[in-house]
Amino acid sequence: MTQTLPQALLLQARTRGTKTALRYKRLGIWQARSWSEVATDVSRLAAALQQLGFSLGDDLLIISQARAEALLLALAAQWLGGSVTLLDPELDNRPLLVRLKPAFVLAEALDSVQQIRDIDQPPRVLLYLDGRGLNAADDHGLSAYAELFTGITADAPAPVAEPAATAFVFHCASEGSSRPLSHGQLLEGARKLVARENLSAGEEALAARVFAASGQARYLLAPWLSAGFCLNFPEALATRDTDRRELGPTLVLGTRESYARLEHWARERLPLPGTLSHRLYRWAMAPDAQLFRRWIGYWLIRRPLLDVLGMSRLRVPLLVGPALSQESAAFFGALGIHPGSWQEPSVLREPAQAPAHLISHSV
Incomplete structure (x- = not known):
């Protein structure tokens, strides 16, 4: 049995090899990486980090939306x-950064880089993903993530095998508290989720929510490594709804707020009240309808609406945190979607200020 997330990755590379592990969108085109390619990329990145001085017990701080590059560097x-500390790029993290004094940082774009630059003690290594607005040539302390793959002089060592070691650290700035999650905790929880939800390697998931949420690690990243399904990254938050429709995910992970966001997005596209089309919608969505009415309503209303939402292939909707509102539960229930609830530990709530973005191809 694997003991750490990188070991789980290597197991998938050995057993699933050429099967697709990751997809990510760049300039409107989907790119794919197999399990073997992902394991090779992570190994090379580990060698590059080691050359930069990163070693056992160090922490990598990442300020980024959900990006494939951020995931690979975390592994x-x-x-x-x-360990890896994940922060939300849409929050003001400077007070926390002053306290953490990070030595190794991956910042997604200009705003995140500026947050790091605003603290007195600069990190030893500062990497960026999106160079727009940055002038790395004039800033000798700033390097592009892509440059990590060049100039590697030695192979990475074997991955450290310590299940009790901290894998991720999540911070709640409003409470001044932190939540570490070990490799063992993540993999044990992933195995339980895989068993309860009957997840398989054939699932498709969309990682569209900010990384700085422990639910992402517990209920998407660790299960991805445990079950061996495909994890998809949209090009940007602004494209996640379009990308979800293109992909047609089978697995969805969201919060009450993210399900509500998608419900609101769908309701804005419904026919206006009082119209014949709206009356037909209400007729088709009525609960406890007779079999014939359900069948007609499915093909006329519910199936087209599921297609618009990118949920026509959805098999496993997951919910992290508080239950859906009655209105949202009724809306999704009429579509045949009943999210399975997974409660986060109560010792630390998700940051209230964080935008509630839909995580996988759930709702």
Whole structure:
């Protein structure tokens, strides 16, 4: 049995090899990476981090939306026995950064880089993903993530195998508290989720929510490594609804707020009240309808609405945190979607200020 997330990755690479592990969209085109390619990328990134001085017990701080590059670098840091701290780029993290004094940082774009630059003690290594607005040539302390793959002089060591080691650290700025999650905790929880929800390697998931949420690690990233399904990254938050329709995910992970966001998005596209089309919608969505009415309503209303939402293939809707509102539960229930609830530990709530973005191809 695997003990750490990188070991789980290597197991998938050995057993699933050429099967697709990741898809990510760049300039409107989907790119794919197999399990073997992902394992190779992570190994090379681990070697690059080691050359930069990252070692056992160090922490990599990432300020980014859900990006494939951020995930690979996180696994590379954990490969070397380090932990990963994840922060939301849409929040003001400067007070927390002053306290943390990070030595190794991956910042998604200009705003995140500026947050790091505003603290007195600069990190030893500052990497960026999106170089728009940045002038790395004039800033010798700033390097592009892509440059990590060049100039590697040695192979990475074998991944550290310590299940009790911290894999991720999540912070709640409003409470001044933190929540570490170990490799063992994540993999044990992933195995329970895989068993309860009967997840398989054939699932498709969309990672569209900010990384800085422990539910993302518990109920999407760790199950991805445990079950071996495909994890998809949209090009940007602004495209996640379009990308979800293109992909047609089978697995969805969201919060009450993210389900409500999608419900609101769908309701804005419904026919206006009082129209014949709206009366037909209400007729088709009525609960406890007779079999014939349900069948007609499905093909006329519910199936087209599911297609618009990108949920026509949805098999496993998951909900992290508080239950859906009665209105949302009724809306999704009429579509045949009943999210399975997974409660986060009560010792630390998700940051209230964080935008509630839909995580996988759930709702």
